[in-house]
Amino acid sequence: MDTTRLTHDREDPNPQPFWEGCERGVLLVQICEACRARRMPPRPMCPRCRSLESRWQETSGRGTIWSFVVPHPPLLPAYTAVAPYNVIVVALEEDENIRYVGNLVTSADASLGEVDPATIRIGEPVRVVFARVEDVTLPRWVRR
Amino acid sequence: MPGAWQWTRPAGMLRPVDEIAMLTRRYMHEYGATRDHLANVALAFRKHANRNPDAMMRDRPLTRDEYMAARWISEPLCLFDNCLETDGALAVVITSAERARDLPHPPAFLHSFAQGLPQQHQPMINFFCDDPLRGPAWSCAARLWERSDFRPGDIPVAQIYDAFSPLIPLSLEGYGFCDRGEGAAYTDGGALEWPDGRLPTNTSGGGMSEAYVHGFNLILEGVRQIRGTSVCQVDDATACLVTSGEGVPTSALVLRR
Numbered sequence A: 001m002d003t004t005r006l007t008h009d010r011e012d013p014n015p016q017p018f019w020e021g022c023e024r025g026v027l028l029v030q031i032c033e034a035c036r037a038r039r040m041p042p043r044p045m046c047p048r049c050r051s052l053e054s055r056w057q058e059t060s061g062r063g064t065i066w067s068f069v070v071p072h073p074p075l076l077p078a079y080t081a082v083a084p085y086n087v088i089v090v091a092l093e094e095d096e097n098i099r100y101v102g103n104l105v106t107s108a109d110a111s112l113g114e115v116d117p118a119t120i121r122i123g124e125p126v127r128v129v130f131a132r133v134e135d136v137t138l139p140r141w142v143r144r
Numbered sequence B: 001m002p003g004a005w006q007w008t009r010p011a012g013m014l015r016p017v018d019e020i021a022m023l024t025r026r027y028m029h030e031y032g033a034t035r036d037h038l039a040n041v042a043l044a045f046r047k048h049a050n051r052n053p054d055a056m057m058r059d060r061p062l063t064r065d066e067y068m069a070a071r072w073i074s075e076p077l078c079l080f081d082n083c084l085e086t087d088g089a090l091a092v093v094i095t096s097a098e099r100a101r102d103l104p105h106p107p108a109f110l111h112s113f114a115q116g117l118p119q120q121h122q123p124m125i126n127f128f129c130d131d132p133l134r135g136p137a138w139s140c141a142a143r144l145w146e147r148s149d150f151r152p153g154d155i156p157v158a159q160i161y162d163a164f165s166p167l168i169p170l171s172l173e174g175y176g177f178c179d180r181g182e183g184a185a186y187t188d189g190g191a192l193e194w195p196d197g198r199l200p201t202n203t204s205g206g207g208m209s210e211a212y213v214h215g216f217n218l219i220l221e222g223v224r225q226i227r228g229t230s231v232c233q234v235d236d237a238t239a240c241l242v243t244s245g246e247g248v249p250t251s252a253l254v255l256r257r
Ligand SMILES: [Zn+2]
Pocket: A032, A033, A034, A035, A036, A037, A046, A047, A048, A049, A050, A051
């Protein structure tokens, strides 16, 4: 699947720890050193207290489906090939305001289109898995 | 893949419609909104376009059955939940009230104007913040009404940015025409339809059925309502709300006679 042009931004230093976490098989979240608020997507300043001090924390890797869509063509060719597939937003178990975008799959390396979209429900419990796609590792989600 | 897109594009969330469909599904789940509510929006604007000689959809009536049978673009949004694609050129002349007195056409006065976006906002992918269904319209509306002699209840006609049908219920809530979660139900009973609806909206057909000129055609229709020259002219159009898009950093204005 040709996603070369769709993978992460190696120029921007802020998200690099997140992607490095994926390489190691852990789902990370950025957390403010001053007020402990988590934030996603990563950015230099805490939106609650404006502190510039932050670190990365390992998450449970578990969450629930907050919403989902099922894209149909016209899409980019690599995605047309697996459409209709699902895209889900997952709310993190330990902090419902931290959400990740991904796909519900049957296993880490399965095709994006394998889960029957008609079976997907908001609120379903899921856990993270990691898929190697060309030169990057992407978080995906399986039912638990 | 720069910036925010790195969090969405690899999963195949490629298009604006996928991003708004994600919020729409959540909105439906939280408030019991249905595709029938979205059809209310699409059908109302199409009816207006069918009266408008300049509308791309002038000769293309749309039924609820056709809406329900339309192909998916990004579930839960179908073809008719999307705006048109249009090449167009439009212009608005802004001048002083004094200068406008001598002009051949009656002016529409810029009564109130505001811009807004909420804290933690991510354009189009507003599902990362604490309260994703409270979008920029809410921030914009607070300033708009603060600077206005009109209140939502005083507004007889509106032009609301409609790149996607669900932006209408979200905007109706944000601009205070109803309470939170009631925007979908608000569209029932022909509420958005000229001439008898309680808030005739996008009276030239809007982005979904007149033309999609990035919302600029909504400003022109707002001016026509104030001048009394719309093809769906609302009686006693003392003021008209015109908004830009919900879900992105936004703006709105109130035009008056
Ligand atoms: Zn903080």
